[in-house]
Amino acid sequence: MRINPRHRNQHRRRSLNCTPKPSLLHRSEHRYRRMVEISPEPIIVHSEEILIFLNRAAIKLIGADSQEEMIGRSIFDFIHHDYHAIVKRRLLAVGDKDKDNYLEFVPIELIRIDGENIATEISSVEAFNFLGRAVIQSVIRDTSARKRNEELLERTEKLSTIGQLAAGVAHEIRNPLTALKGFTQLLKSKYSDPYFTIMLEELNRINLIVNEFMLLSKPSISDMKPNHIKILIDNVIILLQAQAISNSVLIVNEFTENMPPISCDPNQLKQVFINIIRNAIEAMPNGGNLTIHSEETPEKLFIRFIDQGNGIPKEQLAKLGQPFFTTKEKGTGLGLMVCYNIIEAHKGTMFIESEQGRGTTVNTIFPIQIS
Numbered sequence: 001m002r003i004n005p006r007h008r009n010q011h012r013r014r015s016l017n018c019t020p021k022p023s024l025l026h027r028s029e030h031r032y033r034r035m036v037e038i039s040p041e042p043i044i045v046h047s048e049e050i051l052i053f054l055n056r057a058a059i060k061l062i063g064a065d066s067q068e069e070m071i072g073r074s075i076f077d078f079i080h081h082d083y084h085a086i087v088k089r090r091l092l093a094v095g096d097k098d099k100d101n102y103l104e105f106v107p108i109e110l111i112r113i114d115g116e117n118i119a120t121e122i123s124s125v126e127a128f129n130f131l132g133r134a135v136i137q138s139v140i141r142d143t144s145a146r147k148r149n150e151e152l153l154e155r156t157e158k159l160s161t162i163g164q165l166a167a168g169v170a171h172e173i174r175n176p177l178t179a180l181k182g183f184t185q186l187l188k189s190k191y192s193d194p195y196f197t198i199m200l201e202e203l204n205r206i207n208l209i210v211n212e213f214m215l216l217s218k219p220s221i222s223d224m225k226p227n228h229i230k231i232l233i234d235n236v237i238i239l240l241q242a243q244a245i246s247n248s249v250l251i252v253n254e255f256t257e258n259m260p261p262i263s264c265d266p267n268q269l270k271q272v273f274i275n276i277i278r279n280a281i282e283a284m285p286n287g288g289n290l291t292i293h294s295e296e297t298p299e300k301l302f303i304r305f306i307d308q309g310n311g312i313p314k315e316q317l318a319k320l321g322q323p324f325f326t327t328k329e330k331g332t333g334l335g336l337m338v339c340y341n342i343i344e345a346h347k348g349t350m351f352i353e354s355e356q357g358r359g360t361t362v363n364t365i366f367p368i369q370i371s
Contacts, residue, residue: 042140046075047133049091061120061142063113075138080109080117087122094124094136105141119144148351170210177206226261229269229303229366233292236273240281248287251277255294262301262366264346272339276305276362279336283309283360296368305362312354320352 036043042058044051051070054062062078064070076084090106105121112118120140127137181203188196230253237244237251244251280290288308295302312320320336343350347367354360 036137042142044075044138044140045127045135046138047130047135049075051075052135058140061112061118061140062110063116078111080111083108090122090124091136094126094134107143110140118142119147151351173206173210177203177210181207224263224265227264227266227269228259228261229294229301230255230259232266232269233273233303236270236277240274240277243278244281244290247281247284249281249284250289252289252291254291256296259294260296260301260368262346262368264366268342269346272342272364275335275339276364280305280307280309280360280362283307299368301366301368303364303366305364306359307361308359311356311358311360312352313356317352317354
């Protein structure tokens with residue numbers, strides 16, 4: 001049977017019209033997913049507190065390997081329990097169309113896959129409604145770096161104020177202290193009273209505190225020249241090796257090859273490294289490893305001191321570096337302040353990370369002089 005060409009064309013048009021086309025809803029969903037996926041800010045999409053989508057930035061922030069391992073989990077698996085209540089209140093506010101304050105970013109603490117807590121801000125909005133269920137989009141901002149910079153700025157201001165006060169007080173104390181120490185030594189040489197020995201010990205302790213006060217004023221960086229950090233740390237390790245062995249502490253070097261030199265005062269930095277390494281050794285009375293690790297970028301050199309001690313409680317960690325706050329029985333708390341001050345004078349930064357039961361990491365960062 002022959003088919004009329006006109007009928008054949010009509011048949012072809014009907015066949016083309018029957019070809020399935022992507023629905024408007026499907027195209028809209030595809031555009032939405034694409035827009036969220038390429039966003040540089042971490043974004044999660046969730047419904048009834050269950051994750052249904054994360055963009056690449058969010059997967060990286062949370063430390064996951066893929067989206068598949070996150071889908072279907074509760075958002076509260078990754079939010080610190082101290083912030084559960086405020087997040088639940090915020091999610092309830094998303095559905096209240098009469099209020100627009102839910103768009104504001106609120107600070108919360110997220111828990112990464114590896115257990116690390118990070119400071120963030122989160123803002124949520126209802127993206128659309130599916131079968132009567134609100135689908136919520138939450139934008140997350142990692143504020144940990146900003147928070148650390150704010151803390152460093154606050155610490156710098158404190159150091160400057162305390163340094164000026166300390167220098168003045170130290171100068172006023174040193175003269176009468178020298179006289180007291182001299183007369184006490186003279187009396188001890190004439191009389192065998194044991195009280196003079198005790199007095200000299202306490203005077204020496206006062207003198208030690210006065211010397212640390214002097215260092216709290218702007219460090220005298222007078223010998224700035226290119227030096228290799230590895231050589232400086234190796235010299236300090238030799239100096240403290242006996243103390244490390246007596247505490248059953250093994251010092252492990254993990255230095256990169258061909259570390260670039262930095263411009264520094266070697267004696268000042270040795271003092272910093274002595275304080276850090278000695279603190280780490282004393283934090284491990286039952287022994288352990290102290291790992292000294294280095295990394296570098298074209299502009300910065302990172303040196304990390306990682307111990308296996310008991311760690312520092314969170315409430316004490318925030319106070320480290322404050323005058324006369326110490327976790328040691330006989331410490332003054334001034335040594336750490338001196339370290340901050342010296343590193344700041346070298347245009348570097350220092351911050352401490354710790355968790356009880358998991359040890360402490362002291363991070364030092366120095367600029368690399370680009371030739």
